[in-house]
Amino acid sequence: MTQLQSGRCQLPAGDIAGRVLIVDLQNREWRFETLGTDVPARFLGGRGVSAYLLSHYCDFDSREAAPVAFAPGLLTGVVPFGLTCLTSCTAPGFMATTLLQGLWGVELKMAGCDHLLLMGESLSPLVLKICNERIVFEEATGLWEKGFEEAGELIAGLEGDRDIKTLVTVGSAEPPPPLTAKSPVGNEIFRDKRLKAISVRGTKGLKIFDPPAFKRTIKNALPLLAGQHVREDRFLSREGDLPLFPTASREGDELSSPLPPEELSIIQDCLGLELELDIETMLSLVYCVTGAQYTREELGRAAQRIKLAEAGGEWE
Amino acid sequence: MGIAKRNRKQLVIAHELCNGCGLCETICSLAHEGYVNRECSRIRISGVHRPIPLLCLQCEQPLCMEHCPVSAIERADGTGLLTVDYDRCISCRCCVITCPFGGTHEDCSGRMIRCDLCGGDPECAAYCPTGALAITPTGDAAAQKRRRFALHWLQPEADPAPGMPVLNGGPSHEGI
Numbered sequence: 001m002t003q004l005q006s007g008r009c010q011l012p013a014g015d016i017a018g019r020v021l022i023v024d025l026q027n028r029e030w031r032f033e034t035l036g037t038d039v040p041a042r043f044l045g046g047r048g049v050s051a052y053l054l055s056h057y058c059d060f061d062s063r064e065a066a067p068v069a070f071a072p073g074l075l076t077g078v079v080p081f082g083l084t085c086l087t088s089c090t091a092p093g094f095m096a097t098t099l100l101q102g103l104w105g106v107e108l109k110m111a112g113c114d115h116l117l118l119m120g121e122s123l124s125p126l127v128l129k130i131c132n133e134r135i136v137f138e139e140a141t142g143l144w145e146k147g148f149e150e151a152g153e154l155i156a157g158l159e160g161d162r163d164i165k166t167l168v169t170v171g172s173a174e175p176p177p178p179l180t181a182k183s184p185v186g187n188e189i190f191r192d193k194r195l196k197a198i199s200v201r202g203t204k205g206l207k208i209f210d211p212p213a214f215k216r217t218i219k220n221a222l223p224l225l226a227g228q229h230v231r232e233d234r235f236l237s238r239e240g241d242l243p244l245f246p247t248a249s250r251e252g253d254e255l256s257s258p259l260p261p262e263e264l265s266i267i268q269d270c271l272g273l274e275l276e277l278d279i280e281t282m283l284s285l286v287y288c289v290t291g292a293q294y295t296r297e298e299l300g301r302a303a304q305r306i307k308l309a310e311a312g313g314e315w316e
Numbered sequence: 317m318g319i320a321k322r323n324r325k326q327l328v329i330a331h332e333l334c335n336g337c338g339l340c341e342t343i344c345s346l347a348h349e350g351y352v353n354r355e356c357s358r359i360r361i362s363g364v365h366r367p368i369p370l371l372c373l374q375c376e377q378p379l380c381m382e383h384c385p386v387s388a389i390e391r392a393d394g395t396g397l398l399t400v401d402y403d404r405c406i407s408c409r410c411c412v413i414t415c416p417f418g419g420t421h422e423d424c425s426g427r428m429i430r431c432d433l434c435g436g437d438p439e440c441a442a443y444c445p446t447g448a449l450a451i452t453p454t455g456d457a458a459a460q461k462r463r464r465f466a467l468h469w470l471q472p473e474a475d476p477a478p479g480m481p482v483l484n485g486g487p488s489h490e491g492i
Contacts, residue, residue, distance in 0.1 A: 078352050080337035203424035205351035218443060225337055225445035
């Protein structure tokens, strides 16, 4: 496994944190890029790397392109109930992050994409299909007005694969699903981009840096996991209703921790954690999965850096 | 049923306790393949609206073994567990087609995989946070289920499991 170093932080480069799929919707072009060695280490993953991508690849002060970054957390896919961050420039100089539950982000990682960056706007209704290294743009004219359930079923049926995970926008005449009522920003962005759905299928695996230590840490965290509730959305036949909710309303922000609640929330988003875990377990899991050895202070500094990037400031 | 068969181990699923965390899939693929990939997990969580773990149930009269054209599925001496001889397996998928429970499936490399109970001490059960998966001798599995059901009947309010069947003839939740 390739290692990178930044201070005391080590993360595998281009392995589980640094591979970005950049899609230009207007020109229907795509490319993979691997982030520089220090980026995943300084911005952790998930929400942090999304903030870096939007400020680095896009004209931050322009609303015109309205880029969107999808970023499964550093631990999403290996720790139960993983989250995926959806970050966009909703207004000049301002980034908004919302969280997606379900297995869509896990599938994206399994397809070999640690992050997905959508640029531009499609000229006609579009479905973006990602299957491992294969990227396909398909016209969605017939799907555009379909409800999210029907559209999700149609896409899965056309692909002939029930394990496909699809993120679908609601139809224009369709009331938003209950979870989107709090923050329907995701649907609006997709509509602006004329993007009906993103379907993903991935069959690659995720490496664990230290499997025995990972299993020990998980074993210790089992009592916490036992109290977690079933998320019904995960078991819908499609992962399609853009279930977004504001970061600030998430449970777990009140955890007792030496980190301020806002910074802790950022760290949880970066790691993709939906669980209520203590900071020591978080640090241990990050090490076991990625090999990165952070301290609480380093996590706090990373959170500050991410906050600055999201606010359009310069980071060191 | 003979003593030897009664003492065979079986993974008993209390699906009403499953919270769908997927840790069984993570641990299973890690144990068998060395990396995390749900496709390569011998146990799969399925279901709509409710999670249901599914795996090879180690049938006494396994249709997969009966229909395997190259006799690649065998019952291991001692443990009595169904095993696959990959030197013989031709990936014809007859086992996938004949299994009524979806206990055998194809991994991402095209290999037919099934739960081997980790040789008798399944890791998924050891890491299941809610106790939805438990390894038990086959002879004891039904007794455990009966006891749980009887407790629920006597004290339905004390049983936290939402998925237990009800006694008034109403529909039970999803079952295998």
